[in-house]
Amino acid sequence: xYNYEYLYDFTCNFFSKMGCSPDDSHLIADVFLAAExxxxxxxxxxxxxxxxxxxxxxxxxxxxxxxxxxxxxSTAVVDGDGAVGMVAASRSMEIALQKASGTGSGWVxxxxxxxxxxxxxxxxxxxxxDMIGMTMxxxxxxxxxxxxxxxxxxxNPIAVAIPAGKQPPFVADFxxxxxxxxxxxxxxxxxxxxxxxxxxxKNGNPSNDPAILKSGGSMLxxxxxxxxxxxxxxxxxxxxDIFCAVFSGANFGPYVPPSVAYLPVLDKKVxxxxxxxxxxxxxxxxxxxxxxxxxxxxxxTTFRAAKPAxxxxxxxxxxxPEREMEFxxxxxxxxxxxxxAKDLNEIAExxxxxxxxxx
Amino acid sequence: xYNYEYLYDFTCNFFSKMGCSPDDSHLIADVFLAAExxxxxxxxxxxxxxxxxxxxxxxxxxxxxxxxxxxxxSTAVVDGDGAVGMVAASRSMEIALQKASGTGSGWVxxxxxxxxxxxxxxxxxxxxxDMIGMTMxxxxxxxxxxxxxxxxxxxNPIAVAIPAGKQPPFVADFxxxxxxxxxxxxxxxxxxxxxxxxxxxKNGNPSNDPAILKSGGSMLxxxxxxxxxxxxxxxxxxxxDIFCAVFSGANFGPYVPPSVAYLPVLDKKVxxxxxxxxxxxxxxxxxxxxxxxxxxxxxxTTFRAAKPAxxxxxxxxxxxPEREMEFxxxxxxxxxxxxxAKDLNEIAExxxxxxxxxx
Numbered sequence: 001x002y003n004y005e006y007l008y009d010f011t012c013n014f015f016s017k018m019g020c021s022p023d024d025s026h027l028i029a030d031v032f033l034a035a036e037x038x039x040x041x042x043x044x045x046x047x048x049x050x051x052x053x054x055x056x057x058x059x060x061x062x063x064x065x066x067x068x069x070x071x072x073x074s075t076a077v078v079d080g081d082g083a084v085g086m087v088a089a090s091r092s093m094e095i096a097l098q099k100a101s102g103t104g105s106g107w108v109x110x111x112x113x114x115x116x117x118x119x120x121x122x123x124x125x126x127x128x129x130d131m132i133g134m135t136m137x138x139x140x141x142x143x144x145x146x147x148x149x150x151x152x153x154x155x156n157p158i159a160v161a162i163p164a165g166k167q168p169p170f171v172a173d174f175x176x177x178x179x180x181x182x183x184x185x186x187x188x189x190x191x192x193x194x195x196x197x198x199x200x201x202k203n204g205n206p207s208n209d210p211a212i213l214k215s216g217g218s219m220l221x222x223x224x225x226x227x228x229x230x231x232x233x234x235x236x237x238x239x240x241d242i243f244c245a246v247f248s249g250a251n252f253g254p255y256v257p258p259s260v261a262y263l264p265v266l267d268k269k270v271x272x273x274x275x276x277x278x279x280x281x282x283x284x285x286x287x288x289x290x291x292x293x294x295x296x297x298x299x300x301t302t303f304r305a306a307k308p309a310x311x312x313x314x315x316x317x318x319x320x321p322e323r324e325m326e327f328x329x330x331x332x333x334x335x336x337x338x339x340x341a342k343d344l345n346e347i348a349e350x351x352x353x354x355x356x357x358x359x
Numbered sequence: 360x361y362n363y364e365y366l367y368d369f370t371c372n373f374f375s376k377m378g379c380s381p382d383d384s385h386l387i388a389d390v391f392l393a394a395e396x397x398x399x400x401x402x403x404x405x406x407x408x409x410x411x412x413x414x415x416x417x418x419x420x421x422x423x424x425x426x427x428x429x430x431x432x433s434t435a436v437v438d439g440d441g442a443v444g445m446v447a448a449s450r451s452m453e454i455a456l457q458k459a460s461g462t463g464s465g466w467v468x469x470x471x472x473x474x475x476x477x478x479x480x481x482x483x484x485x486x487x488x489d490m491i492g493m494t495m496x497x498x499x500x501x502x503x504x505x506x507x508x509x510x511x512x513x514x515n516p517i518a519v520a521i522p523a524g525k526q527p528p529f530v531a532d533f534x535x536x537x538x539x540x541x542x543x544x545x546x547x548x549x550x551x552x553x554x555x556x557x558x559x560x561k562n563g564n565p566s567n568d569p570a571i572l573k574s575g576g577s578m579l580x581x582x583x584x585x586x587x588x589x590x591x592x593x594x595x596x597x598x599x600d601i602f603c604a605v606f607s608g609a610n611f612g613p614y615v616p617p618s619v620a621y622l623p624v625l626d627k628k629v630x631x632x633x634x635x636x637x638x639x640x641x642x643x644x645x646x647x648x649x650x651x652x653x654x655x656x657x658x659x660t661t662f663r664a665a666k667p668a669x670x671x672x673x674x675x676x677x678x679x680p681e682r683e684m685e686f687x688x689x690x691x692x693x694x695x696x697x698x699x700a701k702d703l704n705e706i707a708e709x710x711x712x713x714x715x716x717x718x
Contacts, residue, residue: 072463074433075644103462104431109645148674150665160598162605170601172594178587197587204668222581222588228537228556229581235531235677236595238662239519242529246521246654247645253661270657285434286468286606295605298629302612303597306509309563315507318594 001333002358007045008033010348010355014048015084017351018055019062024087031086031117036334039325040173042182043118045336049343050115051084052351053261060084060114066091074103077248078110082273085116085137089276093122093133096280100131104285109247112272115139115259119159120173120322126280127163130289134279135159138244138251140258143177144218145238146231149204151218152253155181156240161319163283165293167300171319176222176237184210184219197224243277250275360692361717366404367392369707369714373407374443376710377414378421383446390445390476395693398684399532401541402477404695408702409474410443411710412620419443419473425450433462436607437469441632444475444496448635452481452492455639459490463644468606471631474498474618478518479532479681485639486522489648493638494518495599497609499617502536503577504597505590508563510577511612514540515599520678522642524652526659530678535581535596543569543578556583602636609634 011029016022035044054060061082070077076095080088092110099106116122119135126133139154155175162170179198187194187210194210201207202216206225213219221233245252250271257266257273283292306315336344341357348355370388375381394403413419420441429436435454439447451469458465475481478494485492498513514534521529538557546553546569553569560566561575565584572578580592604611609630616625616632642651665674695703700716707714 070645072641072644073461075463075640077645102432104434105464105466107464107640107644144668145662145665145674147668147671148665149668152662152665160594162601170597172598174588174591174594176591178582178591195586200668204671222591223537224583224587227554228583228587229533231675231677232533232535232537232581235519235533238529238677239531242521242655242658246651246658249646249654252654252658270654270661281434281466282431285431285466286429286436287608292605295608295611295629296601299601299605299611302629303504303511306504306507306511309503309506309508309559312506312563315504316590318590318597 001335003333004033004037004330007036007334010344010353011045011048013353014052014348014351017353018052018060020084020087021063024084027090028084028086031090031121034121035118037326037329038118038120038322039329040118040322042180045344046340047115047117049347050260052347054114054259057261059261059265064088068095074099074105075107078108080110080113080273082112083114085114085274085276088113089116089122089135089278090125092276093125093135093278093280096278097126097129097131100280100282100285101129105279105281108278109243110276110278111245111248111250113250113274113276115274116276118173119157120161120171122278123159123161123173124169124171127161127169129280130163130283132163132279132281132283133159133161134277136240136244136277138241138256138275140256140263141254142181142213142219143221143237144200145234146221146226147204149200149202149216149218150254153221153237153241154256155219156237158236158240162296163293164296164300165290167297168323169319170296170300170317171322173318173322176233176240177219178222178224181219184213197228240277244275245271247277248275360694362692363392363396363689366395366693369703369712370404370407372712373411373707373710376712377411377419379443379446380422383443386449387443387445390449390480393480394477396685396688397477397479397681398688399477399681401539404703405699406474406476408706409619411706413473413618416620418620418624423447427454433458433464434466437467439469439472439632441471442473444473444633444635447472448475448481448494448637449484451635452484452494452637452639455637456485456488456490459639459641459644460488464638464640467637468602469635469637470604470607470609472609472633472635474633475635477532478516479520479530481637482518482520482532483528483530486520486528488639489522489642491522491638491640491642492518492520493636495603495636497600497603497611497615497634499615499622500613501540501572501578502580502596503559504593505580505585506563508559508561508575508577509613512580512596512600513615514578515596517595517599521655522652523655523659524649526656527682528678529655529659529676530681532677532681535592535599536578537581537583540578543572556587599636603634604630606636607634
């Protein structure tokens with residue numbers, strides 16, 4: 001187990017060594033560690049190597065000039081200038097929060113960015129300001145529209161954070177696919193099949209093979225197949241892609257650049273980098289803040305009181321599992337799988353800093 | 360087959376007879392007929408009887424004082440004063456469009472409303488203003504959160520309309536459940552079973568019985584079961600409910616009033632009526648309008664060009680099937696199922712107007 005501070009300081013030093021400013025390095029470390037603490041390790045320390053390799057390939061700008069390129073009182077387009085995704089995303093969300101302070105709501109679409117870690121982090125930035133936060137991002141294509149075999153979309157997540165009063169906040173953060181890409185990799189390593197409804201083969205036939213992406217297969221949208229509403233998952237994924245990339249001038253659909261250096265830069269561009277979308281709404285733009293919080297508390301307690309299904313303990317309010325995980329890991333420490341620790345040790349050595357592998 | 364004008368005039372006359380103003384009656388007819396033309400007959404003429412019976416039971420206010428009760432430059436809460444849902448919704452969307460004209464975006468949460476027909480209608484109101492439109496509504500509870508057997512949510516739809524240039528607009532309009540309630544009724548009448556993943560029995564066990572709702576069963580959220588991401592469908596449905604009802608002061612979750620008179624008014628209220636949420640964003644709040652439209656055209660043509668799966672003709676862009684249906688039905692006429700035509704004939708007679716049943 002690693003303690004939080006050790007991993008935070010390492011990550012911060014690592015990005016400083018890459019040339020990021022002290023402020024940016026702290027922010028990046030905060031996002032990476034938030035992923036680990038919330039139990040979303042697929043977006044945590046395992047991704048530092050990807051960022052390192054992108055940087056070595058000159059595909060990351062560690063001294064970006066992030067700027068607003070178009071705006072109205074409640075909206076903006078931000079150019080991330082090829083920044084580390086966390087940096088472009090955090091600045092963009094701050095602009096959304098400022099706009100919301102002024103006019104009740106703020107909406108920012110961002111281009112020229114990169115993989116930004118967990119979407120929920122930026123949505124949650126709104127909570128301490130008594131605002132609702134929203135985040136979306138597009139990502140490199142793995143997922144097909146209903147009735148197609150062409151990977152056209154990323155797992156395109158949506159995050160929404162809503163403040164409550166005595167209750168903890170509502171924090172939803174979910175991909176618009178039935179499962180995360182990482183779950184396929186785990187099943188493949190274990191030699192297991194997966195349920196139908198997650199992937200299809202190169203011709204569009206149902207498949208239970210977690211390795212199918214390597215032979216022309218693709219991931220399906222939330223719903224799985226048409227009969228079970230995959231076209232609704234496609235709508236969601238498409239909306240995310242359009243809000244993030246058509247609005248901002250980022251690459252959309254199949255043109256979103258890879259977030260790993262071992263995949264080549266695409267020949268065709270339809271914009272700049274990866275796209276994100278951020279929203280903020282003041283709760284007192286709708287109700288006096290105390291009324292809003294009381295109502296949100298009542299919503300949460302009402303839903304918590306729903307009768308569990310046979311063999312189930314309780315209804316889970318979005319944000320509960322991640323908060324419970326964070327509480328536990330802050331006390332017990334953060335586990336890293338040995339391969340990740342080993343990778344970090346190697347790249348730390350290349351950078352002239354230290355990372356101790358704990359077995 | 361009925362022609363469009365006949366059904367429009369009948370609907371308009373019918374709501375006028377109920378006491379709605381001429382303007383409101385025209386608007387209501389427009390929404391009902393839009394549902395029929397777009398092939399969503401579950402939200403079309405079949406619902407007039409429900410409205411008639413709610414009105415007879417004094418559960419509809421045909422002379423509402425719809426008003427803004429709270430606002431900022433980019434947001435508002437609207438009290439629908441018990442109006443026909445179409446009237447409250449249309450006024451609310453107009454306010455969102457006005458706010459967007461001024462500050463780039465407008466966001467309105469509405470309470471004290473009723474069933475508003477198809478969500479897509481209000482989202483599409485934005486298109487002619489070169490704006491993106493969004494609509495959500497909550498609805499009376501039929502759907503359970505993941506791991507629960509308590510119906511806590513309606514089929515809570517989301518609609519998003521996005522203008523394009525040479526291409527037709529992108530119009531997504533979908534329930535946050537795998538299937539519509541109406542499809543269960545159809546299967547039940549045919550004596551057929553349904554696929555697993557749509558409903559569960561009273562204990563939360565998977566079921567393929569379309570009549571299961573009558574014996575304590577319930578509908579599942581998009582995703583179907585936990586393994587296939589039903590908790591993501593629950594997140595979506597919960598977000599819709601909160602935006603529509605916590606924001607506005609409408610009833611949320613299990614307290615949303617029934618949209619049919621044969622179900623009694625609930626004993627407990629946590630707000631006023633049914634809740635909706637509306638959004639509008641100017642496309643030129645993000646890009647010069649012509650650039651936005653060109654990019655949206657390119658998005659659509661890119662996705663249309665995705666390779667079809669074996670045995671499938673093409674990828675469907677959201678809005679395509681409804682537009683094609685409208686084109687056809689405007690020429691060929693609108694079919695009504697005999698039972699609906701008979702009901703309309705009966706209630707027309709009660710109202711002292713005419714409705715001719717065409718066999």
